[in-house]
Amino acid sequence: MYSKHTEIFGILGYPLGHTLSPWIHNTLFKLSGYDGVYLVFENENWKQIGLKPLLDLGVKAVSVTIPFKEWAYSQANTVCETSKTMASSNTLLLRNGIEAVNTDGTGAIISIKQQNADLVNPTIEKKILVLGSGGSAKGILFSIGKELETNTSQQSIKRKVQMLARNSGTMSEIEQSLGKPKWLERTTKEEVAKNKDDYDLIIHTTPVGMKGVGGEPILDSHFFTKKHTLFDIVYNPLETDLVKEAKKKKAEIIPGYYMLLYQGIRQFELFTNITAKKKWIKQVESILFNQLKKRK
Template identity: 60%
Template structure:
């Protein structure tokens, strides 16, 4: 039951007919006993309308999805480090007349990768990581990826540069200027480099983790995967952040070569968990995560 004390949260974006965020947050409210409700605020003109209508409704926080992540950062009074560097945010919190911006995409991706195989981000692993795309999701993931790799290296050895090979992260994207801007903003010229499709094919044996961040493969989105089955091998791990459908064409191609798969819904789950913690100031218990994952997977299977 909802009352005047029920706190309001939601998601901004367009279109939002596919969103699973309400499933995650409302079930977390139920499991935690937090008096909150998470709604869908679908509008293609948020960047023109602004957030005044949300403030009038006393909304306390929102998730932000495409195409408004850059706009979300621009309206905030304060921003977390990831948002500030990437100039994109997927979370806004409203408190004490101020708007704070956060980006939980990267943290969600890192938790998904570590759950699958911690060695993929180990400083002892000399293989490369390939990131496909240079949009908002790629930016958030790359920020957290660089930070985690440097953190692991610093814990492993006193010298970061002696344990992280040059060009550890390769970015494959059509927009080369966007790639260079990402590298510059992260101050990671030695760690990140651009790569072509042809070069990626040549280096495929040394690429252990591939992270696909573009909408290609998403239900209702056209386009062919930039890589095919010939790129993958049995030592590959593919993390396609598209979660609807559960198996994209790229995932199907990778499976034919017996590559390991990190499901896209895993990032959705973990970035949502971090948002819940920002919204409520509560910590999500481990036992809740398995329950939410089961609910999420069940709903995704219904949408095939």
């Protein structure tokens, strides 16, 4: 039941026909007993419309998705460190002025640590391979960097992170925005194939494999072994061809929808100032999984 006291939240983007965010947030409002509702604000003209209609409506915060993350960042009075580095935000808090936050990378790091915290342990002499150099890669690399550099000096970091991407321009942008850290390197397909045992975590951030998106995967089916963990952030379909190939070789898999789940959990906590309980997260995970299964 909603009343005049019910707080309004939502997602801002275009198109939003298949968004799963309302399932995450409305479930969490119900489980936590928070008097809130999460709506879909779908429009392709947000840049022209601006935030005034939402502020007039009394909206307390919004999730922001493509193609408006860079625009959202530009609308804020206050920005978090991640947003500032990336010049991109997936969350706008509208309670006291406009605050821009980015929870994408946080969602990725939590997903990885839930599987195996050693995969981002700076003292382990292994490599992380990041495939792609778009906005998702940038956010994930920023958060990996924070994880590696927390309580560890740059000189003491044994773990390396390598980027494999086709666009050298966007790789340069990432390197610049992160301050050219010693732990970050570029690599080539040939080097990756030759040194595949050096990697324990592979993160795929390109749209290849997404429903309706064609193209050849950057890695071939012979790459994976049972010593690898693959995190393909594509979640529709539930299993991409890359994930299927990795599973055949007995590699560990971090489901792509985990990133969606945990970035949403972090947003809920920012929206409400309530820490999500583990049993709530389990319920939301189950709902997401079932919704995605229906979309095969």
